[in-house]
Structures are given as structure tokens and as C-alpha cells.
Amino acid sequence: MAYLDGKRPHVVIERGTYQHIKMEAYGPDLRPVWKWFSKDDAPEFHHQGAHTLLAADVDDDGRDELVMGSGVIDDTGKALWCNRMGHPDVCYVGDIDPAHPGLEIFYGYETRQKTDGVCLADARTGRKLWAFQGPTRHVHSQGMCGDILADHPGQECYAGEAKGGDQYWLYTAAGKRLGDKDVAGLNPWALWWDADPQKEVLYGRKIRDWDGKTWADLGGLRRQAVVADVLGDWREELIASFPGEIRIYTTTVPATTRRPCLMLDRFYRTYVATSGSGYNTPPQHSRPFHFGP
Numbered sequence: 461m462a463y464l465d466g467k468r469p470h471v472v473i474e475r476g477t478y479q480h481i482k483m484e485a486y487g488p489d490l491r492p493v494w495k496w497f498s499k500d501d502a503p504e505f506h507h508q509g510a511h512t513l514l515a516a517d518v519d520d521d522g523r524d525e526l527v528m529g530s531g532v533i534d535d536t537g538k539a540l541w542c543n544r545m546g547h548p549d550v551c552y553v554g555d556i557d558p559a560h561p562g563l564e565i566f567y568g569y570e571t572r573q574k575t576d577g578v579c580l581a582d583a584r585t586g587r588k589l590w591a592f593q594g595p596t597r598h599v600h601s602q603g604m605c606g607d608i609l610a611d612h613p614g615q616e617c618y619a620g621e622a623k624g625g626d627q628y629w630l631y632t633a634a635g636k637r638l639g640d641k642d643v644a645g646l647n648p649w650a651l652w653w654d655a656d657p658q659k660e661v662l663y664g665r666k667i668r669d670w671d672g673k674t675w676a677d678l679g680g681l682r683r684q685a686v687v688a689d690v691l692g693d694w695r696e697e698l699i700a701s702f703p704g705e706i707r708i709y710t711t712t713v714p715a716t717t718r719r720p721c722l723m724l725d726r727f728y729r730t731y732v733a734t735s736g737s738g739y740n741t742p743p744q745h746s747r748p749f750h751f752g753p
Contacts, residue, residue, distance in 0.1 A: 461733040462515035463726065464493065464535045466522035469733075474528060477509035478547060481528065485537060494537030502539035505531050510551040512738035515730050517746070518553075518563055518583040524730070527553045527565060527583070541586040546571030550603035553583055554727075554744025556615045557633035560589060563746070564633075568599035568619035578619050578629050590635025597625030602741050606650025606659040608670040612636070616670075620646045643670070649742050651687045651696040652722075654713045662687075662698065678709060687742040688732045694719035696742070 464470040464485060470493060471486045485493040498505035510529035518525045523535040529551060531542030550568030557564055563583035571577075577596030580589045600622035607615045614633025620642060621627045630639035644663040653660040653667050653675055660667050660675055662684065667676040678700070686699040691710060698709040723729045727746035735743070 461730050462524040462526060464524055472513065472526060474513045477511065478507055481505055481509050483533060496533060496537045502542065504542045504544055505539065507546055508542055508544065510548050512551065512734065514553050514734060516553045516563055516583060516727060520562060543586045545569055545573065549600050550619050552605035552741060552744060554605065555746060556580065556605060558614050559634065564589065566605045566617045568603050569596065570598055570600065572597055580617065580635065592629060596627065597621055598623040601646035602739050604648045604650055608650060608659050608661060610658055622646060649684065649687055651698065651742055653695060653711045655716045686732065686735045689722035692721035694722055
């Protein structure tokens, strides 16, 4: 789902990750709006796809662009930019660094890189804001992006290697490396669960602070499906699938402040709507989520 005209949701269909990529957009009446094929329109996008397609207004014109991996397609169906670094397993777009204008994209590259395999890029231009200065072998799975530490502004970025690689990274939004250890596997999920401004982390069956305090043990949890503020209290619920069941887990911690429902942010709501396609990652938000009085 993407608001390609800035007013109405459109359906965007994409095929291709590791080779040529095709994309088609349909309006609210399901009539074709545009088609895009990397082989004909932008050969540099070959093998640049991620495991998901994300809608985000990266150029602040009120209309959504499409973050398809190592490049972005404009709302008009034209290529906006491509960094040609290959296929990223980790791909989050949001307001990750509040000190930087606009949106950012956190990348972790499956393709082997001599340098910059873990990096934060400006979503409007693709320019790297910071990067790991060293070789990477295979940055794998979803990684994590969320404000989990109170001592550093913005969101923290986490990723790790697999399939022959053994490195891990935890960065601040400004690019300071805080850790190099496996703390929560390759794909922890960050979500607002308790009453403070920092997110908690779903790792395995437990929801906990990054520093280790456990808030909930979900027992027989097998597969989480969606994180979203479906009850409207600014914390986030975890929707999970069980044999013959769909379960919704919600916090039991009383909120101490009143905040807007996260679904009021169009970017967040569109991110939730994308959750069923490709790698499922917790939704991001378009602007800093303020916790002042």
C-alpha cells in the first residue's frame, strides 16, 4: 500500500529480488497507473531488491516513494536513486536519527562487501550518513531498528552475520558503535510495551528491556505475525499465529501518559499494511514520537 498521489492508497505489486525486478501500481479503482521493469527502465536495479517493499515519503512532497532495497522508485514510477550495493537482508526506513532532516534507511547487506555492509543512508538521496568501515561476509535476517536505550538520541540499529560470518553490530542513530556481540540473535523485534519512551525487545518468547528485565513470557509462542498499536493506547500489541488460532498479546502495564494512537501516523499505518509481504518487521514512524507533557 502506498499513497502515490498523497491522498489515496494505491496497490503496488512487485516481483523480483535477486534478478530483474518488475513493479506495477494500481489506483483505488484497481486500474493501472504505471508499470516499471528494471531491465528496460533502470538496469542498475538488477539484484538490488530487499525482502520487502516499503512505502515512504522520502522527498517530503506529500506522496509516497517505494523503498525496494538498495534503491528507491519515485511516486511517478521512475527510478529516484540506487546505490548498487546489491541485496540487503536488513532494510528499515523511518525517522531513525532525529538530528538528521527527513527519513533514513538502515541497511545490512547479504552480499559480501569490502566496506559499508552495515550502514545508515539518507532516504532522499541514498547518501551514506555512517557505515561500518570493514569487510562483511553475509549480514543476515531482519536485524532490528528501535529506540531501546535512553542514553542516546534516536533509534539504535542492530544487525548480525550468518552463513560463514560471525560479526555483530549495535550502533546509535549517530553512528557510534556500542557493541559487537550477539545479544538477541539476528532478528529481535522492537516494540513499545511498558510505560517509558524506550521500546522493549521480543527475543524468542520473552518481551524484555535490552538490558535484560523481562516484562512478559509468552510461553508457547511459535510465530509472531504483526506488531501494531491495534488497541490505540500508543503501546503496541503482538499478533501471533498458533495452530487454529490468532492471538493478540497486549501489555498489562498501565500507561502514565496520554499519547496519540500510533495508527494516526499515515506512515506507521501503511507500514503495518505492508506487514504481510516478504520479511515482516515491526513498523516505523515518520517523525519523532514525542514523550513530553
